[in-house]
Amino acid sequence: MKTAIKTRTLTSVLLTFMITLTACSGSTSSQTGTGSQAGTKDANGIVTLRVLVNETGTNWNTYPDSEIAKELADKIGVKIEYVEADANKMNVLLAGGDLPDIVRADPNQYGKQLIDGNLIIPMDDLMDKYGQDIEQTIPTVVDYSRTNWSEGQNKLYFLPPQIQADPSPVYPNVTIGPTMRWDYYKEVGTPAINSTDDLLNVLQQISTKHPTTDEGKKIYGVSMWQDWGLWPYIIPFTWITQQTASGGSDLMAKPLGENRLLNVLTDDTSNYWVAMDFYNKAYRMGLLDPDALTMKNNDYMAKATAGQFILGPATWAMGDFNAKYAKDNKGYMVLPIGKQAWSGGVRPIGWSDKSYAISKSSKYPEKAMEFLNYIHSYEGARTMYSGIKGKDWTVENGKPQLNKDTIAAKVNGGDAWERTGIALDQNLIGLGGSVIDPSNDTPVNLFSTEEAMAQSSTTLEKDFSKHYGATYPGEVFSKLVQEGKLTDENTPLKSLTQDEIVKQNTVVLPVLTDDLLKLETQLKELAARTAATMILSKTDEDFAANKQKAIDSFKQAGADKLTQYISTEYAKALQNAGVK
Incomplete structure (x- = not known):
């Protein structure tokens, strides 16, 4: 029975997720709770928290009165409203410093700007009062965040969603x-x-x-x-x-x-x-x-x-x-x-590029912490994945079971299903669907x-x-x-022994230096521009010529320097971990 994310498995995806911290910094908010972008409280005391998401094309705001949205309001007195942003809008909002209540962003990319710019607050004091479930379900992720995503302050600024330390016992539907x-x-x-x-x-x-x-x-x-x-x-x-x-x-x-x-x-x-x-x-x-x-x-x-x-x-x-x-x-x-x-x-550290931080501009940081605690709790995650207890599922012989009407609604799909809000946006949910709730030994996602x-x-x-x-x-x-x-x-x-798997899981790479981060950004911009030329090549001969020209341009721009640094550091990490 697994009651928390394991420390040993936490490192298994670091090789994928360790991206450098950006060097830029933003302007500061003058004091906590003064932001015009922040949420509001209605006459019934329900707080609307606005969440800045670094993506477009979401559908959460399409169903503001979904069953799950109403359950959030009833359970913790919170409604959620997305503020969508592409890269350009994200940078404009961060530069302005007046942010929504919660920022969902990659701490490796935006952490330095958010923390050094005094745009987000540490959650440590709030955790003592409002984060009891987080301490139970993801304690090692909290420790990891303090160590790696706090600009050396050893404070909790970021919490990722979709944390799943162990593989699903059931093969999921491939997406x-x-x-x-x-x-x-x-x-x-x-x-x-x-x-x-x-x-x-x-x-x-x-x-x-x-x-x-x-x-x-x-x-x-x-x-x-x-x-x-x-x-x-x-x-x-x-x-x-x-x-x-x-x-x-x-x-x-x-x-x-x-x-x-x-x-x-x-x-x-x-x-x-x-x-x-x-x-x-x-x-x-x-x-x-x-x-x-x-x-x-x-x-x-x-x-x-x-x-x-x-x-x-x-x-x-x-x-x-x-x-x-x-x-x-x-x-x-x-x-x-x-x-x-x-x-x-x-996903021992979840989808780290979508990590939550509480904005200094928020007028309701306590409510923001309650929300983050709820989505990282077994109860909250199950509600968001599976629906409302007593309506969408019930407990039979000690085990949660989906109701036939709930299953039928999912099968029929369409607008009626989306209006339930069940699993409407998995980016929003703190725990992965296969995380086991120790109180009944079943996954939080009953589907x-x-x-x-x-x-x-x-x-x-x-x-x-x-x-x-x-x-x-x-x-x-x-x-x-x-x-x-x-x-x-x-x-x-x-083909590996358990000892070899453990060694593989300890391979950790350092983040890029500021100079290499700038180089990487330049290379990605060059690659995006090059793509159009490649794709619109008229013949095989044109494509081959354009390809060689592009590879030469990548090398001239410093691609080999990036490769050499990362490959060298990777080889050192393998050697230090005892991996052949």
């Missing part, structure tokens, strides 16, 4: 990977896809059959958005490269099962170059959305919801299409193709058991699962991993 209209894929006979060229050929077959939506809108084979940095070029192609971002910089990648790092810009086997080749071929085949190189996430999501794409990078990236049509056996599923399934793995996943599968998910001889989508991938036909993050660990 990131080649995400295709399943009904279209079945229509063309579910042909084998073992390469990106195979994938493009399938997109072409489908595109010929489905040039427009039922409403007459143009359907494109593939698209992307441009306000998440290099995300569309680095993340979606793990299924074929078996590489994940790693090494203290998101320009470095680690091949699965290998103790080496590669620079995604200068190594032509990387995700970045696989993406360049794929999107260029899609462009020349007429499959690429012409807005792909300028579109923002909000616009992408609108097109996805309208069914204008055949392929996407993740189920959550396809807007509300599945919510509307999955009951009619129409929608998007991650295909079990290529080499690797991205199952999510463990994450094998029985619940089978029962709550939509018509679309059932059809997908049946095609591959499984009862729910996660089982499709689980069987293929067990048969050795696919790998996942845990595959390399199977």
